[in-house]
Amino acid sequence: MSINGFGRDRGFAPYLETYNIGIQRELPWNMFLSASYVGNHGVHLPATLDNPKQLDPAILSQVCPGGITPGQTSCVLGKAWDSPAGQALLQARGFGIDPNNGLYSPYIGFENDEPGVSTRFALRPFPQFGGVTDNFDNSGVARYNALQVSGQKSFTNGLSFLVAYTMSKTMSNTDSGFSTFNASAINKFDKKQQYAVASDDRAQILNISEVYELPIGPGKPS
DSSP, X not given: OEEEOOOTTOOOOOEEEXXXXXXXXXXXXXXXXXXXXXXXXXXXXXXXXXXTTOOOHHHHHHHOTTOOOTTOOSSGGGSBTTSHHHHHHHHHTTOEEETTTTXXXXXXXXXXXXXXXXXXXXXXXXXXXXXEEOTTOOOEEEEXXXXXXXXXXXXXXXXXXXXXXXXXXXXXXXXXXXXXXXOOOSXXXXXXXXXXXXXXXXXXXXXXXXXXXXXXXXTSOO
16 A cells, blocks of 8 residues: 655745846947856755655665675575564564564564565565655755856847857756656665756757848838
8 A cells, every 4th residue: 555645844835046147248339248147046846855665775784784686685685574584683673573473573464465575675664555655845956057148239230130158057856846757866865866967957058049121122222
């Protein structure tokens, strides 16, 4: 059975800090040049960085310093939870005995719900639930930094144009305004691993627009 969770530290309102500084210069021939630094910082954004059921990596380093891989049985975390090694670990970590079978278990009836699973599954938080989804995780952050340069010619002699260039970088650990559309964190205990170049990052953007009035027709020289 899966459930939706809501942590007591949730509910912070998202907000965005924006800042910029720039210079403008009027040039001959009705030209105008502008250069600006633009940045913003988003905090408390929707994310899926806190997997409620993730096993604490500290347990892995304590009982299996060499790590664990799928199918591995040399580490106790890869052995069945009801094996002698698994039972010894559950006992050492303070788990109680299920009176129905005499096994150290996360809760009464675990043997029926999760038969034959590895010890690491028995050690995870909330083992009585198949999945715990936190749709209110707002621990996401995003940061945007950009250099924006533009040159513009006012409309004179039938011609005007605008050239704008942006060089930027967007960093984030969340890519959507909806928690369920974001990828789960690799490790909720080290969220810095998830902070990377955002999927909507556009490193360089060049825009060119031009208006030219043809010198023909009524009132024109030709």
